[in-house]
Amino acid sequence: MSAGGLDLSGRVAIVTGAGAGLGRSHAIALARYGAKVVVNDLGAAVDGTGGSPERASEVVDEIRRQGGIAVAEHSSVATPEGGAAIVQRALDEWGRVDIVVNNAGNLELASFAKLDVREIDKLFDVHLGGAFYVTQPAYRSMLERRSGSIIFTISGLATFGNLGASTYSAAKGGILGLMNTLKLEAARHGIRVNAIAPMAQTRMGDDANLYAEVSRRAGSPDLVSPAVVYLASDLCELTGEVWSIGSGSVARLFTGRTAGIFKHPDTEGDLTAEDIAQSVDLIRDTTSFTMPESWPAEWEMVVDLVRRQSGAGPASGWTEVS
Ligand SMILES: NC(=O)c1ccc[n+]([C@@H]2O[C@H](COP(=O)([O-])OP(=O)(O)OC[C@H]3O[C@@H](n4cnc5c(N)ncnc54)[C@H](O)[C@@H]3O)[C@@H](O)[C@H]2O)c1
Numbered sequence: 001m002s003a004g005g006l007d008l009s010g011r012v013a014i015v016t017g018a019g020a021g022l023g024r025s026h027a028i029a030l031a032r033y034g035a036k037v038v039v040n041d042l043g044a045a046v047d048g049t050g051g052s053p054e055r056a057s058e059v060v061d062e063i064r065r066q067g068g069i070a071v072a073e074h075s076s077v078a079t080p081e082g083g084a085a086i087v088q089r090a091l092d093e094w095g096r097v098d099i100v101v102n103n104a105g106n107l108e109l110a111s112f113a114k115l116d117v118r119e120i121d122k123l124f125d126v127h128l129g130g131a132f133y134v135t136q137p138a139y140r141s142m143l144e145r146r147s148g149s150i151i152f153t154i155s156g157l158a159t160f161g162n163l164g165a166s167t168y169s170a171a172k173g174g175i176l177g178l179m180n181t182l183k184l185e186a187a188r189h190g191i192r193v194n195a196i197a198p199m200a201q202t203r204m205g206d207d208a209n210l211y212a213e214v215s216r217r218a219g220s221p222d223l224v225s226p227a228v229v230y231l232a233s234d235l236c237e238l239t240g241e242v243w244s245i246g247s248g249s250v251a252r253l254f255t256g257r258t259a260g261i262f263k264h265p266d267t268e269g270d271l272t273a274e275d276i277a278q279s280v281d282l283i284r285d286t287t288s289f290t291m292p293e294s295w296p297a298e299w300e301m302v303v304d305l306v307r308r309q310s311g312a313g314p315a316s317g318w319t320e321v322s
Contacts, residue, residue, distance in 0.1 A: 006233045009034035012094045013232065014086060016040045016077050016134055017104025019055030021202030022153070022221040026101050027059055029225035030232065031068030035099060038090045039063070040073040046204050048106030048126055051076075077104045078125040083133025091141060099232040100138045101151045102131050102175075107204050109164040120167045127171035131178055139182075139191065146190040149232045152179050154195045156244060159253050176242070183240035184294055192239040194231050197253060198224040199246025211247075218247040240293075256289035257298060264309045 008030060018027040019041025027037045039059045043052035056072040063070040073089045075082035090097045106126050110116070135150055142148030157165045158172035176195060183193040201211060201219025211219040227245045230236050242253040261279045263271045276283070292298035 006229060006235055007034055008099075008229070008233060011035045011098040011232075012038070012090050012096050013099035013101065014038040014040060014090050014097060014134065014138060015101040015103055016086065016130065017042075018101075019043055019059055021204060022198055022200055022224055023101070023103040024059050025200075025221035025225045026103060026228045027070065028063055028066070028068075029222070029229050030099065030101075031063040031070055032066065033229050033233070035232070036094050037063065037068070037070040038073050038086065038093070039070050040075065040077070040086050040089075040104065042074060042076045042104070044106060046106060047108050048078075048122060076126075077102075077130030077134050079129075080133045083130065083135075084137050086134055087137040087141065090138075096145065097138045097141050097148065099149050099151070100135055101153070101228055101232070102134055103153045104130055105153065105204065107168055109168070110166075111164050112166045115166060120170075123167045123171045124174070127168070128174040128178070131175045135178075135182070139186070142191050143189050148186075148191040149236070150182070150186070150191065150193045151228060151231050152176075152193070152195040154179075154197050154242065156197050156199070159197060159242070159244075179242075180240065180294075187239055192231075192236070194238060194240065195242045196224070196227060196231070197242060197244045199244070200224050215247075223248050254291055256286065256291050257301075258283065258286055259288040259290075262305045264306065266310055 011034070013030045013035040015023050015027040015030065015037060017023040018039040023041065027039045031037045039056045041056035043055040044050050053072070053074040056074055060070045060072045071089065071093055073086050075085040077083055077086065087097060104126060106123060108123060131152055139148070139150065152175045154175050155168070155172040157169040158176055161169055179193055179195045186193050200221040200223070202221055224245045227243055227250055231238070244251045244253050260283050261275070263269070263275060265271070290301065292301060
């Protein structure tokens with residue numbers, strides 16, 4: 001079932017929310033490349049309610065029919081106990097976890113004005129909570145072998161936004177923040193962490209009906225899963241990346257810092273609101289930008305601007321958290 005340098009034989013993968021849509025497609029694709037897969041799914045409706053265990057079991061049957069290896073797991077990702085049980089299933093079955101695809105998700109839309117803020121945990125618990133609850137026990141197990149690939153599922157709603165999706169966007173944006181810190185901690189232990197922002201016509205993304213008169217195939221989740229297989233494989237050395245994937249397109253999304261402006265407080269005087277008002281175009285000019293590898297790296301870039309003009313020594317450095 002493997003192909004070329006993308007052989008996942010002997011690898012153990014967990015895919016959450018793998019009973020339908022994108023997760024189902026990822027699980028089948030990973031199994032085709034030889035991975036043993038824990039197919040997790042609560043069997044919930046789009047809003048996250050309800051539960052029907054058949055959904056995960058049907059995907060396992062499909063993988064087995066194709067000659068692959070998989071087991072079904074029905075816990076909710078939305079609690080620490082559920083996350084631990086999902087990872088434990090992989091450890092009990094095959095003794096290791098190499099790949100985690102955090103995919104389970106739910107959706108409810110409301111304009112910010114009409115949103116019931118007492119309800120936001122319904123989405124936060126599944127997307128952001130789930131990302132913590134499943135990833136941490138898997139990560140701890142990966143630490144022992146100093147290898148592993150963690151893939152988070154975010155959304156263009158976190159990076160670019162859309163009307164009516166403040167809770168969902170915030171939950172996905174929270175995952176992006178988690179990824180940006182975990183990538184730094186994990187890199188010290190040989191573990192890679194990346195995120196995908198998919199586009200696919202699943203039941204969750206069905207309203208758009210964008211492809212009706214364009215292409216029968218372009219909305220398929222199967223066109224997202226090849227990137228998951230690649231990011232999961234040893235062929236991929238990347239970490240800390242966000243890829244936007246859908247309809248046959250794959251692109252990197254990134255956060256950049258423009259060259260902006262700099263006024264040295266000692267030699268040129270304090271920055272004023274008038275300085276900023278006169279320089280808005282320069283501040284916003286994306287012709288030249290940098291992509292600091294961490295927030296301390298960004299801050300040191302700023303300190304470096306000060307240092308270069310004042311002839312001072314290097315910055316004092318950062319407190320390490322183990
Ligand atoms: N479809 C898109 O275009 C799109 C775009 C951006 C992001 N996403 C994200 O991709 C992921 C998959 O979305 P999809 O479109 O395949 O949706 P989907 O509704 O088809 O599938 C989601 C699956 O997650 C499961 N699930 C929900 N809550 C769960 C829980 N608490 N524990 C375990 N499983 C649970 C559901 O039962 C369902 O099978 C989600 O995280 C979604 O937010 C999708």
